[in-house]
Amino acid sequence: MEIKRILEESSYYIMNTYDRYPLVLRKGRGMNVWSSDGKEYLDFVGGIAVNILGHCHPRVVIALQKQAQRLLHVSNLYHNEPQIKLAKLLVEHSFADKVFFCNSGAEANEAAIKLARKYAKENMSGNRYEVLTALNSFHGRTLATVTATGQKKFQKGFEPLMPGFRYFDYNDIGSLKKTIGEETCAVMLEPIQGEGGVRLPSPDYLKSVREVCDERGLLLILDEVQTGMGRTGQLFAHEHSEIVPDIMTLAKGLGGGFPIGAMLSSNKVASAFQPGNHASTFGGNPLACAAAVATLETLLEDGFILDQCRRMGSYLVQGLTDLKKEYPSVVAEIRGMGLLVGMELTRECASIVKACMERGIIINCTAGNVVRFTPPLIVREKDIDHMLDILDDILGRLS
């Protein structure tokens, strides 16, 4: 009966903003998590694309333990070494020259929007402040980022929304061109729409967006909060398209499970921020940065994990494609890049997620009818085989 008491207390004390599964997770290791009643689960959600190295990766845990004994927090009135080390690592492995640290994806996007507006004020002619975003996008839940999010269901009830945002159709370069106006300063885009149902860019779409931004003198902000940190088989998803953004945001996988966000840009754009323009008390906290340094160093070491991610991603897509052939009345489409994979169903996916959970598999549902797989990048063939066997069984019963 313990589980019943925990769930009661949870709903009694915690604000009712999440529709949670009746599952209390207590322990995790690698690909597995265990619930309060001792049941083992194979985790294909990975904290929503966060636990890229699996649960409690020893290098991340040890880095946290060491840093926790040394220094937890100092604020940004002073320098701290883990923050500098992380910034250097990110700069050395990306297009960017400078990094701003914060604590979440929404905050990273807020910082990006503020930087774009400030840069526009100082470097673009006229009065340019407007940021264009795609319909069906997801950029966060603060007032600015929920406005940037091109989905009404997240905005309803919070009006008036922030001025200075307009929307275009994803994967439609003509729609973007038509939406650009006299006040536009930037385009903000997810390389792959994650929350929106794992929607991939059509070939050359990102390249065309970059070209349009260059022609019209606009900044390109790529929201890689979900697609970054190796998720798609490259460190950052835009590397597949051979373009670079002016600003990029990161969070989710960055700390390997520890909360941290970052906003990166070129020197030219970064120079619009001067002391006092933007800040975060916790941003770049030594503990968070130590976790992120350990995560990034592990991810980058000899490219093994990125290679694994690409191979396992193809393996998963192949397996799901076989299931689609077997159950065409339930499975509509398989989409994915690396280990960001979606299985679109012809119906709501809640019952499949529930059935999987009963059988010890954790998967996630997004956009109502898309089963989303975002496992740790260390997922093995046998984990995928096991998950697919159970999914096969469940789909068989449904169709």
Ligand SMILES: *Cc1c(COP(=O)(O)O)cnc(C)c1O
């Ligand atoms: C999750 C997500 C966010 C928001 O991140 P939070 O850390 O929840 O604020 C923003 N953009 C994208 C693309 C995301 O997937």
